[in-house]
Amino acid sequence: MALPLLLLLLWHVAVTRRWVTEGIIPAPAQVAASWYTWIFGASTQTLSPYSGTWMANVLHSARRVFQGFLLAAAVGIPLGIFIGWNRLVARVVDPSIQLLRPVPITAWLPFAIAVFGIYDASALFLIGLGAFYPIVVNTTHGVRDTNLLLLRAARMLGAGPATVLTKVVFRSALPSIFTGLRLGIGVAWTAVIVAEMIAVKSGLGYVLWDAYYVGRMDICVATMFSVGLLGLISDQVILRVAQLVLRWRALEAHA
Amino acid sequence: MSVAAAVELQDVGKEFAARDRRVVAVEAIDLVIGHNEFAAILGPSGCGKSTVLNLVAGFERPTRGRVLVDGQPVQAPGPRRGVVFQEAALFPWYTVLDNVTFGPKTRRLAPAAYLPKVESLLDLVGLRGFERHYPAELSGGMKQRVGIARVLVMEPEVLLMDEPFGSLDAQTRSVMQELLLGVWERHQQTVLFVTHDIEEALLLADTVVVMTARPGRVKTRIPVDLPRPRTLETTMSPRFNDLKRRLLALVREESAT
Numbered sequence: 001m002a003l004p005l006l007l008l009l010l011w012h013v014a015v016t017r018r019w020v021t022e023g024i025i026p027a028p029a030q031v032a033a034s035w036y037t038w039i040f041g042a043s044t045q046t047l048s049p050y051s052g053t054w055m056a057n058v059l060h061s062a063r064r065v066f067q068g069f070l071l072a073a074a075v076g077i078p079l080g081i082f083i084g085w086n087r088l089v090a091r092v093v094d095p096s097i098q099l100l101r102p103v104p105i106t107a108w109l110p111f112a113i114a115v116f117g118i119y120d121a122s123a124l125f126l127i128g129l130g131a132f133y134p135i136v137v138n139t140t141h142g143v144r145d146t147n148l149l150l151l152r153a154a155r156m157l158g159a160g161p162a163t164v165l166t167k168v169v170f171r172s173a174l175p176s177i178f179t180g181l182r183l184g185i186g187v188a189w190t191a192v193i194v195a196e197m198i199a200v201k202s203g204l205g206y207v208l209w210d211a212y213y214v215g216r217m218d219i220c221v222a223t224m225f226s227v228g229l230l231g232l233i234s235d236q237v238i239l240r241v242a243q244l245v246l247r248w249r250a251l252e253a254h255a
Numbered sequence: 256m257s258v259a260a261a262v263e264l265q266d267v268g269k270e271f272a273a274r275d276r277r278v279v280a281v282e283a284i285d286l287v288i289g290h291n292e293f294a295a296i297l298g299p300s301g302c303g304k305s306t307v308l309n310l311v312a313g314f315e316r317p318t319r320g321r322v323l324v325d326g327q328p329v330q331a332p333g334p335r336r337g338v339v340f341q342e343a344a345l346f347p348w349y350t351v352l353d354n355v356t357f358g359p360k361t362r363r364l365a366p367a368a369y370l371p372k373v374e375s376l377l378d379l380v381g382l383r384g385f386e387r388h389y390p391a392e393l394s395g396g397m398k399q400r401v402g403i404a405r406v407l408v409m410e411p412e413v414l415l416m417d418e419p420f421g422s423l424d425a426q427t428r429s430v431m432q433e434l435l436l437g438v439w440e441r442h443q444q445t446v447l448f449v450t451h452d453i454e455e456a457l458l459l460a461d462t463v464v465v466m467t468a469r470p471g472r473v474k475t476r477i478p479v480d481l482p483r484p485r486t487l488e489t490t491m492s493p494r495f496n497d498l499k500r501r502l503l504a505l506v507r508e509e510s511a512t
Contacts, residue, residue, distance in 0.1 A: 149344040152314050157358040157409065158334040167357075171348045248348045251391040 026218040035222035050207070050219055054226070060203040061192050062230060064120065068127025069188045076132045076184070077177060080139025085169060090140075097136060105130040105191050113199050123195035123203075130191035131184035138183065142176025143169055175249060178242040182235055189231040204230075259326030261445040262288040262311055262413060267320035269306050280306040282470040284320070288462075293439060293446040295460035297453065297502065299510045303471030304449045308417050311447060312338050324413060334358055337406030339416040343398035345390040351377075351401050352386040358409045369408065376404045379438060396427040400434070407438070414446045420455070429487055432458055440484055453502045457481070458490055463502060468509045475505060 008028055014020050015027040026034075034050075041051030082089045083097075105126055116122040146169050154168045196205025204223050211219035243250065264286040271278045281303035288294045296304045309315045310322050313332040322329045324336060332338075345354050355377065359369035377383050380400040390398055399419055406414065420428040432455060439446060439459075450456050456463045457479055465474045479498060481489055489495055 147344070149340055149342065150346060152312075152332065153338070153340065153344045153346075154357070154361075155332040156312060156314075156334070156336070156338045157405065158361045159357075160361075163361050167361075168346065171346070174348075246348075248389045248391060251389050252347065 024217060026221060031218050031221045031225075034216075034218040035225070038219065038222060050211070050216070053207075057202060057204050057207050058226065058230065061196065061205065061227075064123050064127060064195070064203065065185070065188045065192050065230075065234070068124045068191070069131050069185055071124065071128040072131035072135055072184055072188070073181060075128075076135030076180070077139050080136040080177075080180075081143050081165065081170065081173065083136070084140040084143025084173070085165065094140075097133070101133050101137075105187070106194055109194065109198055112195075116199075118199060118201065120200060122199035123192065126195045126199070127188045127191040130187040134183035134187060135177070135180040138176045138180030139173060142173030142180075145176070146172045175242075175246055178238065178246070182238050182242075185234050185238060186231065189227060189234070193227060258290075259323065260287045261290045261292065261325060262286070262447060263321075263323040263326075264307070264310070265321045265323070267307075267310060267317045267322055269303070269310060269315065270318045279470040281310075282472055284471070284473055286464060286473055288445060288447060290445055291443045292462060293448065293460045294462045294464055295448045295450055295456035296464045296466060297450060297456045297506065298466030298471065298474075299468055299506065300451055302466045302468055302509070304451075304466055305417055306471070307466075308338075308415050308447060308449050311413070312336055312415050334362070334409040335411055336413045336415055337409055337411035339399070339402050339406055339414070339419045341418045341421050343390070343395075343402040345398055345401055345405075347390050350387050350389055351382060351393070354390070354401050355405045355408055357405060373404075373408055376407055379441075380404050380434065394427070395423050396431055399423065399431060403435070403438070407442070412445060414444050416446065416448045418449055418451070421450070421452075428455075433487065435459060436485055453499055453506065454490060457495060457498055457502070458485060458487075465502065465505045466509075474509065477502065 012028050015025055035054075037048060038050045038052070039054040041048065079093065083094055084090070108126055108129060112122040112125050116125055150168055150172065151164060154164050159167065192203065193205035193208065196203035197209040200206065204227055208220055208223040211217075211223065264284050267284040267286075268282050269280045271280055284307065286307075296307060298304045306315065310317055311324065311329065313329045313336065329336075346357065349357065352373070355373055356369065359373075374383075377386065380403055382397065382400055382404065385393065385397065390401070393401070402419070420431050423431060436459065446460075448456070448459060460479055463477045463479060465477065466472065467474045477498070481492070481494060481498075
């Protein structure tokens with residue numbers, strides 16, 4: 001924890017000693033104070049339009065991330081399994097995914113707004129699409145890495161295609177799938193900020209852009225911290241679930 | 256009509272396509288293994304002995320000839336031909352118990368139908384008390400015991416073993432050989448046992464099938480007329496050493512070329 005504290009101190013010194021242009025970058029204490037009001041302030045009586053609105057905006061963004069991410073996993077995991085498992089599916093679907101994958105989420109913004117309008121659907125589309133790629137690619141890799149001997153063992157024990165897929169291929173791909181999910185949730189938080197800046201009128205991304213326009217850099221910085229914190233928490237949640245589900249793997253690492 | 260052999264290979268050949276050339280793994284193999292016979296396939300490394308086993312298991316299809324088990328051509332792998340792999344090939348995400356019950360569960364048998372059998376098998380292979388362990392927590396020898404138990408629980412007609420003790424240390428290997436002798440003397444199954452270890456072949460088998468270097472063919476077939484039950488003491492007998500000398504000479508002829 002030494003380095004973050006040092007950076008905070010450096011930031012504080014840089015602002016108070018005026019190493020940076022005055023009035024553009026707020027001091028840590030000011031950000032902390034604004035953040036506090038943003039979270040705990042009374043929502044109506046004060047002059048600040050941000051007072052007390054933090055929780056509501058966090059919930060908007062978190063819900064969008066959760067829904068988009070769930071959508072991406074629900075499509076990406078089964079599709080990744082079929083692409084990895086079946087050469088025909090791979091030949092039909094994989095080229096399209098590889099062609100579309102380099103298109104950045106930001107480039108999809110006009111398309112999303114044109115099709116879905118300034119509504120949640122736009123944001124969910126962008127978040128879902130962004131999280132979908134790492135999930136589908138990692139799932140495919142995991143499936144293709146399944147040990148041939150384990151497939152043979154399962155078939156020798158009488159397993160049909162359905163049992164092989166659920167009890168061997170899926171289980172064997174799970175570590176890769178979790179890697180995909182962790183990368184996916186990161187992209188989802190990126191996408192939600194971009195989407196809320198332009199495609200909807202609520203959430204942390206909206207606040208970020210709005211605060212920038214009215215010159216509230218303290219709120220901008222507080223928003224950045226908020227997004228970072230939420231991203232960290234959601235990553236930790238997935239990591240814990242992975243550790244629970246992949247207990248057998250931790251034993252392997254210690255062996 | 257005569258009773259069909261447990262395992263029969265008729266003029267079996269197997270070619271692999273490797274990049275731009277074709278590799279002949281085995282060529283014109285004729286082999287008959289009787290019911291309850293313990294046959295060891297012995298040969299230099301790369302002679303295609305594992306290919307023979309994979310063909311009988313149904314993992315691979317012959318490019319010529321026929322592979323019959325109980326008179327029926329082998330189409331695909333299945334529980335009637337249980338395979339014990341060299342690296343155990345246990346499902347690392349399942350406990351010992353879940354690995355052993357994988358076959359019965361896949362067949363949708365009622366637990367009451369297989370659990371007593373599973374328990375006695377775990378006793379037989381000395382794994383009682385390890386039911387809830389994961390493969391990563393087991394030694395190489397214990398993993399192989401699980402590999403044997405999960406196959407025996409299916410009561411296969413033929414047991415196919417591909418150098419199952421090849422990666423174990425000498426001490427563990429002889430313990431496992433005695434364990435297998437005990438299991439076989441109790442169940443009297445047809446066994447096809449691939450090995451490159453002459454002593455192992457002689458200790459375990461009724462018949463030793465010696466293969467030539469690649470492309471593999473059956474060089475000769477030697478009956479092992481050592482009395483049963485056999486123990487590690489068997490390996491000290493003069494008869495054992497006679498056979499060993501003979502096999503050593505045969506295998507040497509193939510390794511030299």
